Amino acid sequence: MADVARLAGVSVSTVSYALSGTRPISLSTRERIEQAMLDLGYTPNAFARGLKSKRSRIIALLFPARAGSLRLNALECIVGASDHAQQRGYHLMLWTGVEAGDDLTQLAGQGLVDGALVMGVRLHDPRIQVLVDAGVPFAMIGHDADPGEIDFTDTDFEQSARLAVGHLVEQGHQRLGFLGDGENPRPEKALRRAASMAGADLVAVDAGASVDAGRGAFTRLLQADPNLTAIIAFNEHAVPGVMRAAGDLGRRIPQDLSIMCIDMPPHVAELTTPPMTTVEPSAAHVGRAAVDMLLRRLNGDTAPPRQLLFGGELNLRGSCAPAPSADDLHHGSTARQRRHQE
Numbered sequence: 001m002a003d004v005a006r007l008a009g010v011s012v013s014t015v016s017y018a019l020s021g022t023r024p025i026s027l028s029t030r031e032r033i034e035q036a037m038l039d040l041g042y043t044p045n046a047f048a049r050g051l052k053s054k055r056s057r058i059i060a061l062l063f064p065a066r067a068g069s070l071r072l073n074a075l076e077c078i079v080g081a082s083d084h085a086q087q088r089g090y091h092l093m094l095w096t097g098v099e100a101g102d103d104l105t106q107l108a109g110q111g112l113v114d115g116a117l118v119m120g121v122r123l124h125d126p127r128i129q130v131l132v133d134a135g136v137p138f139a140m141i142g143h144d145a146d147p148g149e150i151d152f153t154d155t156d157f158e159q160s161a162r163l164a165v166g167h168l169v170e171q172g173h174q175r176l177g178f179l180g181d182g183e184n185p186r187p188e189k190a191l192r193r194a195a196s197m198a199g200a201d202l203v204a205v206d207a208g209a210s211v212d213a214g215r216g217a218f219t220r221l222l223q224a225d226p227n228l229t230a231i232i233a234f235n236e237h238a239v240p241g242v243m244r245a246a247g248d249l250g251r252r253i254p255q256d257l258s259i260m261c262i263d264m265p266p267h268v269a270e271l272t273t274p275p276m277t278t279v280e281p282s283a284a285h286v287g288r289a290a291v292d293m294l295l296r297r298l299n300g301d302t303a304p305p306r307q308l309l310f311g312g313e314l315n316l317r318g319s320c321a322p323a324p325s326a327d328d329l330h331h332g333s334t335a336r337q338r339r340h341q342e
Contacts, residue, residue: 076287082287084287090291114298152308153293168258177230178205232260232261239276242259243273
């Protein structure tokens with residue numbers, strides 16, 4: 001570090017501040033330090049720095065990922081949190097174990113992680129009490145049934161539901177379907193409230209994270225309401241199956257059936273045919289906010305908890321259209337039956 005300081009023409013403490021991010025350093029000074037490090041082949045030893053500061057500067061992100069279940073929206077949140085943590089001088093360690101509380105308590109006690117971000121939070125999540133009892137600083141991305149005094153960021157499902165239902169009702173849709181993922185009950189509850197307030201009917205089914213599961217879910221939605229004209233989905237993996245099943249039955253999107261998704265990333269929405277209308281908050285912003293909440297606690301802040309809900313934005317693409325008329329529904333049903341007989 002002293003060699004880097006001499007080559008860059010700064011003090012050793014300035015090099016330390018640049019590496020740790022504990023004090024602001026001008027861009028020109030930082031660039032000189034980084035160039036000196038490059039010229040000298042200097043790499044900071046994170047473990048040695050942790051011994052001196054009693055901080056590992058490592059955050060564990062607990063995400064109970066199961067095979068095939070990782071939502072791309074969750075991935076964007078993770079990447080946003082990781083990038084922001086690095087900008088603040090921390091590294092993010094992704095922990096995909098389903099139950100990581102006891103192991104994390106041991107690592108935190110040994111000083112190998114400074115704190116945790118908890119994703120995939122269930123209404124009654126045993127990880128939360130383990131972390132509270134162990135005194136491990138943490139923030140949640142999502143929240144349990146009673147977050148109390150715990151910091152968290154989450155999607156504002158109530159606002160997103162009102163936005164989604166409101167748009168469809170304005171387009172004349174009164175018979176709505178909901179496709180859930182079977183893990184997060186909040187979207188369905190919010191959509192039922194929004195539909196009730198708007199005077200619309202809503203039927204709901206859950207599906208696994210696959211195309212085949214989406215096909216089966218569409219069949220069950222039609223069994224529950226053969227005359228539904230719009231579907232709101234919170235299950236991006238199953239949506240292609242819904243769209244294929246609709247096509248197989250002769251239901252054109254969006255002429256006969258409108259579909260929109262909550263929490264589908266924009267680049268994914270552009271890949272469907274037609275492109276998917278979405279209601280989405282910025283997942284990266286949700287992740288960055290959670291990192292800020294945790295670092296605030298790690299720096300000794302004892303202020304009341306911050307609990308932030310991020311509202312969605314309606315992005316109209318090609319998968320939604322005005323509801324078909326009763327005559328259109330009748331003629332469409334007749335034509336579909338005729339094609340099926342042929």
